[in-house]
Amino acid sequence: MNINDYGYNDDFATSFAQQETSERLIPARISAVFKHVYRVVSEDGEQLAKLKTSSFRDATRVDRPSIGDFVALESHPGDTSLIHEVLTRKTIILRDDPDVGEQVVAANFDYCLLVCSANDDFNLNRIERYLTIAWNSGAQPIIVVTKSDLTDQLHDYLDQLEVASFGVPVYPVDSIHGEGLNELQAHFSAGDTLVLLGSSGVGKSSLVNALAGEYKMKTNEIREDDAKGKHTTTHRELHLLHNGIIVIDTPGMRSLGIGQASTGLEETFQDIESLAEQCRFYDCAHTYEQPDCAVQQALTDGTLPQKHYNNWLKLKKELAYNERKNNVTQLLQEKQKWKTIIKAHRDNPKKRTKR
Numbered sequence: 001m002n003i004n005d006y007g008y009n010d011d012f013a014t015s016f017a018q019q020e021t022s023e024r025l026i027p028a029r030i031s032a033v034f035k036h037v038y039r040v041v042s043e044d045g046e047q048l049a050k051l052k053t054s055s056f057r058d059a060t061r062v063d064r065p066s067i068g069d070f071v072a073l074e075s076h077p078g079d080t081s082l083i084h085e086v087l088t089r090k091t092i093i094l095r096d097d098p099d100v101g102e103q104v105v106a107a108n109f110d111y112c113l114l115v116c117s118a119n120d121d122f123n124l125n126r127i128e129r130y131l132t133i134a135w136n137s138g139a140q141p142i143i144v145v146t147k148s149d150l151t152d153q154l155h156d157y158l159d160q161l162e163v164a165s166f167g168v169p170v171y172p173v174d175s176i177h178g179e180g181l182n183e184l185q186a187h188f189s190a191g192d193t194l195v196l197l198g199s200s201g202v203g204k205s206s207l208v209n210a211l212a213g214e215y216k217m218k219t220n221e222i223r224e225d226d227a228k229g230k231h232t233t234t235h236r237e238l239h240l241l242h243n244g245i246i247v248i249d250t251p252g253m254r255s256l257g258i259g260q261a262s263t264g265l266e267e268t269f270q271d272i273e274s275l276a277e278q279c280r281f282y283d284c285a286h287t288y289e290q291p292d293c294a295v296q297q298a299l300t301d302g303t304l305p306q307k308h309y310n311n312w313l314k315l316k317k318e319l320a321y322n323e324r325k326n327n328v329t330q331l332l333q334e335k336q337k338w339k340t341i342i343k344a345h346r347d348n349p350k351k352r353t354k355r
């Protein structure tokens, strides 16, 4: 098995070369994430791996490997291998989970496919949300309109997308009969990694199967705890398709908040952002009827669609909320740090504690 087939390239090799260890390590990619164990692929083939405890003792959830990550592996063929380090990520999608906090949904993908279907589910606001996430991830967004065979209004949908996408490529496809697939396929090369963002039922799995030809999405099971004979299944997986394209499949993609995607928001709403720049009021919120506000004027003369503007406001609010929440978290962490320092000082007043 050649790790380059899995998207390993010079950038990751540079990150890998920075290891300072006497052990023999090899580069590997995380191809499945289970509760306490990972599946990795490397020149030694497919194997199970665990975190090397000493390397990840102080690691946050975000520091730990996620699907798509490249890692430095102490390989033990036939036994459980050890992950020493996560190599510098090229792209990333984060998700703030109310139960477990911030975590990495996927890493190191080249393209974000924003999948929507050409039927009643078609929703421009949702596309704008996905665009925001995609721009912020660092990967290139591509919009795929599935089920093109089920509508006679395809051109209407494509027109709407052309306005909203600012040059992001848009591909209509019919995954069942194969229409439009060659055009989409031509966008990718072997070794490219894709993630698909889209609501349940829009046709993500069908699209992957269609792109892959004979490939069928398979389900995976793993025996996690031999002593108790427990089985755990997962959907966090990375697949190498027969045409050399790599697809990350994770349920985390179905409902995503925009997190702190301020860059993504600027890209997605670049028309409003540039209107806002033209606005002559220094700290205008562009939200209420102010006769000379450039944004309000564009709304009035109809050059700025109201729906697009409303979604911008909504996502901006969500962003502001997330940032406030993050500040509170930082504040609490800071407080906790000082508590620890004060306690250490109290327990041992002579010893100076490091901040």
Ligand SMILES: Nc1nc2c(ncn2[C@@H]2O[C@H](COP(=O)(O)OP(=O)(O)OP(=O)(O)O)[C@@H](O)[C@H]2O)c(=O)[nH]1
Binding pocket: 146, 147, 148, 149, 150, 173, 174, 175, 176, 198, 199, 200, 201, 202, 203, 204, 205, 206, 207, 254
């Ligand atoms: N006619 C037509 N049907 C499609 C197309 N793509 C998907 N479908 C159908 O839409 C349904 C949902 O497709 P899936 O591929 O399972 O959707 P998904 O996005 O993977 O759904 P989740 O796994 O729930 O996220 C299935 O019945 C597919 O056969 C298409 O291009 N044309």
Ligand SMILES: [Zn+2]
Binding pocket: 276, 279, 280, 281, 284, 285, 286, 287, 292, 293, 294, 295, 296
């Ligand atoms: Zn204004």
